[in-house]
Amino acid sequence: MRSDLSVRNLVVNYGPVRALHGVSFDVPEGQVAALVGSNGAGKSTVLKSICGLLKPVEGEIRVGDELLQPRPGDPLRHGVALSPEGRRLFGQLSVEENLIMGSYAVRDKAARREMMDRVYGYFPRLKERRRQMAGSLSGGEQQMCAIGRALMALPRVLLLDEPSLGIAPIIVAELAVIIEEISRDMSMTVLLVEQNAQMALSIAATGVVLETGSVVLTGTGRELLESPEVRAAYLGT
Amino acid sequence: MSFLIAQSLINGVILGTLYLLMAIGFTLAFGVMRIVNFAHGEFYMIGAFCALIGVTWLGLPYPVTLALTIVFAILMGAVVERLVFRPFRNDELSGMIASLGLAMILQHGALILFGPDPQAFPAMVTGVFKWGALIVPKSRALALGIGIVILLIFYLFLMHTRHGRALRALVQDQEVAAVFGVRLEIMYPLGLGLGIALAAVAGGLMAPLFGVSPFIGATPLLKAFIVVILGGLGSIPGAALAAILLGLIESFTSSFISASAADIVTFALVIGVLLVRPAGLLGRAEA
Incomplete structure (x- = not known):
């Protein structure tokens, strides 16, 4: 199967601390891949590097055959969009404006x-609330808005950072189904980063387990x- | 008595409009770039001199002069961003000190060029509007009218255009805005330039009312500072609310108590608000 996103030998430091020790993996085209691991394993560091928010010491990241440059904006040009950890909506902008910003x-x-x-269509609740300030939404609705905002960039590769964080279990199950649908409907490559390994692995075609930066x-x-x-x-059994 | 209330109301709205013109640029610079721009008042002064030069030296019509002032100020803002503020990105303290230096350079530059004496500005319109006992000089009505139109245009820009939306998004989260393709190297000079243009146009509008000298920037800066702190640093709706509030309080205190009491009341109010709401009326607590 063709790989759509490939990470090769990624090494990232935070100041003097090495966060990633040569991480490599592939995300096959048009499928959901899960990147799981405990808190501090380096999952968000991988995503931030893919988006150009962190400058790796070594290694390369490709979308298809294109090499991504480590500055914000360049991965976007190659079709990478992020729904960040903690959602990070533009809280004083309306739901629709957040989508437009996407x-x-x-x-x-x-x-x-x-x-x-x-x-x-995926998130009818966003439509109902489209004139509302994004900051006034519930946690689950904010997560929907963050995923929607990333989709609005018309990505080839969708990065979802901890969509289940701080969200009621029933909404997490709902989101998991929709993430699967999104990938299937648009044959979109999705990299799902999760602490909730159960949820992520149950909808992922492939998975990568990260531990202390490897x-x-x-x-x-x-x-x-x-x-x-x-x-x-990770599953406590 | 009721005419005194109406008169204070009108004067308060005029003051509020001036304060809002000053405060928006100040709060925008902070919200977008995290710069506390102490040179902001000097752009008010420069705007007043631009208007003076345009109207008396070049003999241009007043509206044309104001339009040129805006263009000049936007360009100046872009240059200042590149030369003075860009080296101190993500360094609030040094940026603030640089802005103090910039303020001194601009003020003393004006002093060298124009001398310390206040310059008279010719009246743009004369006469008064009278409704019964209520009197509004036409010169004030003109400043108020143009000021409101400019604020409306700016509001529409901010709320309904691609760049305006991007500026508001930047105030909320720079990193995420950049991930979605907002280019900071364009938006920073634009944000600062527009803010400075609002200050300059305020200077140009107030010049016929208050005269022009190199020292006129200090008071508007102080008022902008109060408005922005009162409204919540970085919050534009907060600035709007606080500017009108401040204008009305000053105007009513001057009418019913005395002009010198106005400043006392104002600062007492600011201290009171900050004690109850340290982030300002509509501000958010810093994370």
């Missing part, structure tokens, strides 16, 4: 409108869900 760099008006309809396991979502190491470390 396609700030998209020139094609028709494509933008079509995607907005799709986003409202990849320790890879496999299909099902393999990892059933592997004794993952069960012991």
Whole structure:
């Protein structure tokens, strides 16, 4: 299977502290991949590097055959969009304005409108609240808005950083179904970063397990869900 | 008595409009770039001199002069951002000190060029509007009218254009805005330039009322500072609320107590608000 996003030997430091020790993995085209691991394993560091928010010491990141430059804006040009950890909506802007900001760099008006309809289709609650300030939404609705905002960039690769964080379990289950749908409907490549390994691996075609800055396991979502190491470390069984 | 109330109301709104013109640029510079710009008042002064030069030296019509002042100020803002503020990005303290230095350079530059004496500005309109006992000089009505139109245009820009939306998004979260393609190297000079243009146009509008000298920037800066702190640093709706409030309080205190009491009341109010709401009326607590 063709790899859409490939990370090769990624080394990242935070000041004197090494956060990633040569991380490599591939995300196959048009599928959901999960990047799981405990708090502090380096998951967000990987995502921030992919988005150009962190400058790696070593290593390279490619979308298709294109090498990404480590500055914000360049990955976007190659079709990478992020729904950041903690959602980070523009709180004083309305829901719809947040979505419009998602396609700030998209020139094609028709494509933008079509995607907005799709986003409202996946998340009808956003449509109901589209004039409301994003900061006044509930946690689950904010997460929907953050995913919608990332979709509005018309990405080829969608990065979702901890969408389940601080959200009621019933909404997490709902989000998982929609994330799967999004990937299937638009054959979009999705990298799902999660502490909630159960949720992530159950919808992921492939998975990568990160521990203290290194990849320790890879496999299909099902393999990892059933592997004794993952069960012991992340699923508490 | 009721005419005195109406008169104070009108004067308060005029003051509030001036304060708002000053405060928006100040709060925008802070919200977008995290710069406390102590040179902001000097751009008010420069705007007043631009108007003076345009109207008396070049003999241009007043509206044309104001338009040129705006263009000049936007360009100057872009240059200042590049030369003075860009080296201190993400360094609030040094940026603030640089802005103090810039204020001195601008004020003393004006002193060298124009001398210390106040210059008279010719009246743009004469006469008064009278409704019964209520009197509004036409010169004040003109300043108020143009000021409100400019504020409205700026509001529409901020709320309904791509760049305006991007500026507001930047105030909320720079990193995320950059991830979605907002280019800081364009938005910073634009934000600072527009803010400075509002200060300059305020100077140009007030010049016929208050005269022109190199020292006129200090008071508007102080008022902008109060408005922005009162409204919540970085919050534009907060600035709007605080500017009108401040204008009305000053005007009513001057009418019913005395002009010198106005400043006392104002500062007492600011201290009171900050004790109850340290982030300002509509401000958010810093994370």
